[in-house]
Amino acid sequence: MTRKSVAPVFLDAEAVRERLSAIDVMAAVRDAFLELAAGTGTASTQTVIEFAGGGDAIVYPGALERRGLMAVKVSPYLPGRSPAVTAWTLLVSLESGAPVLLCDALALTTERTAATTALAVDALAPADARCLAVIGCGPIGRAHLRYVTPLRPFDDIRVYSARLAAGDPIRTAELAACTPDARAAGSAAEAVADADVVLLCTSSSTPVVELADLRDDALVTSTVTSSLAACEIDAGAVPHMAVYCDARSAAPVAAGELRAAAASGWSTDRIVADLAELVAGTAPARPGGRAFFRSVGLGVEDAAAAAALHDALGAPSSDGGPAGA
DSSP: OOOOOOOOEEEOHHHHHHHGGGOOHHHHHHHHHHHHHHTOEEEOOOEEEEOTTSOEEEEEEEEETTTTEEEEEEEEEOTTSSSSBOOEEEEEETTTOOEEEEEEOHHHHHHHHHHHHHHHHHHHSOTTOOEEEEEOOSHHHHHHHHHHGGGTTOOEEEEEOHHHHTTOHHHHHHHHHHOTTEEEOSSHHHHHTTOSEEEEOOOOSSOSSOGGGSOTTOEEEEOOOSSTTOOSSOGGGGGGSEEEESOTTTHHHHOHHHHHHHHTTOOGGGOOEEHHHHHHTOSOOOOSSOEEEEOOOOHHHHHHHHHHHHHHHTOOOTTSSOOOO
16 A cells, blocks of 8 residues: 655745744754764765855765654855855655655754754863853854853853954844853953863854963864864864864864864874764763864754754654644
8 A cells, every 4th residue: 555645844944943942952962962872873974066166065964763864954055146055954754765854954053053062062061160252153153152051150251253342233232132141352362261161153264262372171162164174273283182073984074173183193093082972971081181072063963953843843754644834
């Protein structure tokens, strides 16, 4: 008997934003990394497609076999068009092979990126961490503030961006609405001085902080993935920190400063642990000194966020039942 085909749910950007408050992205991403640790999840490396006419697209595949789902996110960069960057996630049932959800993934990407960093901070930051620094106050930076500030008793929160430092009223209002207790710093060096945790949330292709400006035991996180050359710390700093990443199979291939450090003789074998090991509790204790967590974005994170969104809809798999949108 042939099963009845059900059209996948389609959600545009507005529909996704309306439903974000109904999902726990951090819990979903944590479960995804537990699947990776158990061997039932797949964290494939990104694929970058260069277009002859300019621009590119990054493809992020991932699978959550325990959930019976896989996803592919495609994020084109098309310079000269508006918007230049878009992102779409397709969620597919591993039981039927049919799509169950297609959604605009820009907001979901922001959320899953911040949630991934938050998991690392929760695993690596000292329990008594009180000073938090964030470099960058765009959507990614503000999302990091929302996810990370509840994790520790932070009572000194500093944020630096060029627009904030210049007194831009829009950025100032956005920061106040996001985290009223945060204050704008006049420079990156001022922001990170004596900070226990430093969150780098820019799209920079050059270092935004200096190793010498960081306290000796600071935890630094970076998420920049705008290009293979992108880096928010100098590659020369990598050998002087305990390095962690979202996935051993992906970060050394896609992270600019890790690639550059490896080309200069640093071995990726020195990565202390990845996020699956941290979440599963199998990572060794964090050594003394500075630590660096580098994430590059994984399709398994996109699968987790999209699956959580699909669950919140009350939508079924492709095997039958109503498909609400």
